[in-house]
Amino acid sequence: MKRFFILFSILATFNAHAELLDKILAVVDDNVITLSMVERVKQNLIARRNISPFVYSKQKYSNKEISDIIINSHLIRSKLKEMNIIITDEHVESEIKSKEKALGLSRAALLNFLENNNTTFEEFFEITRGAIEFNQFNARVIAPLISVTDQEIKNKYYEQNSKDKRLAFKYNLVDFSLSKNKVKDKNHFVNSLKKYQTTGILPDQYSDLGTNVLGDITEDGLTSELNKLLKKSQEGQFTSPILLYGDYHVFFVKKKDLVESEDYRKQKNRLKGQIFTQKSLKVTDNWYKREMTKHYVKYFF
Helix, strand or coil, rough: CCHHHHHHHHHHCCCCCCCCCCCCEECCCEEEEEEHHHHHHHHCCHHHHHCCCHHHHHHCCCHHHHHHHHHHHHHHHHHHHHHHCCCCCCHHHHHHHHHHEEEEEHHHHHHHHHHHHHCCHHHHHHHHHHHHHHHHHHHHHHHCCCCCCCHHHHHHHHCCCCCCCCEEEEEEEEEEEEHHCCCCCCHHHHHHHHHHHHHCCCCCCHHEEEEEEEEEEEECCCCHHHHHHCCCCCCCCEECCCEHHHHHEEEEEEEECCCCCCCHHHHHHHHHHHHHHHHHHHHHHHHHHHCCCCCCCCCCC
């Protein structure tokens, strides 16, 4: 019933000549999102990106996308309230003063910036509140769901520097070898090894298979051909067959580690941040979708 009265009050913005003064774009619980609200966000989007870059990350938004931002902000606030986390006016004012001090801005300079960017202080205050809420949400709800392993960081480094010939790896391998006379079909040989890994069963034709576990092998002792083969193979995969001294060898890459260089150590934190951000976007998007099912959300596009 309450939603009915809210909708009715908005519909009452039609004048006697049925001229539309505003339009409902969406409803979330007891909150209505109107066209005028969305247009206002567009008008001062530059300021919003400066104040809350994680919430307003794009250069341009559609009406639907801005409506989604408003809805998501409501979902975040509801979740924080459920966790007894309330961002008070005093908290917001303290954050604003801290920013002024850090940037060396007076309140007058801040107000001048806002005026030049078509933003009122009241709007700035609420945008700041939303930014604080998003940071709390990200730290308390999203971050605990995300982990970044050293191997993921190394993989990212390799991905971004794959053409750098200075990259070096060390491996933990299982070497499967068989006389070339026993291997009639190389693809069949590799596929049989993959099945053997899970079933322990080999075709009779490969009964003379030799195995050898090679730990902590560095590139220094490898032939250029084998080194090239291993570099393009991922951890947990079998290489394609390579002929060495009359036998076909297939290597299972149990572990592939990047040898940590000074350049890698310098980039490690940056790469970790990149991976965390990529994962965070996916986790957050999924969280919004799940959380929406717990609330009344309706669009009018």
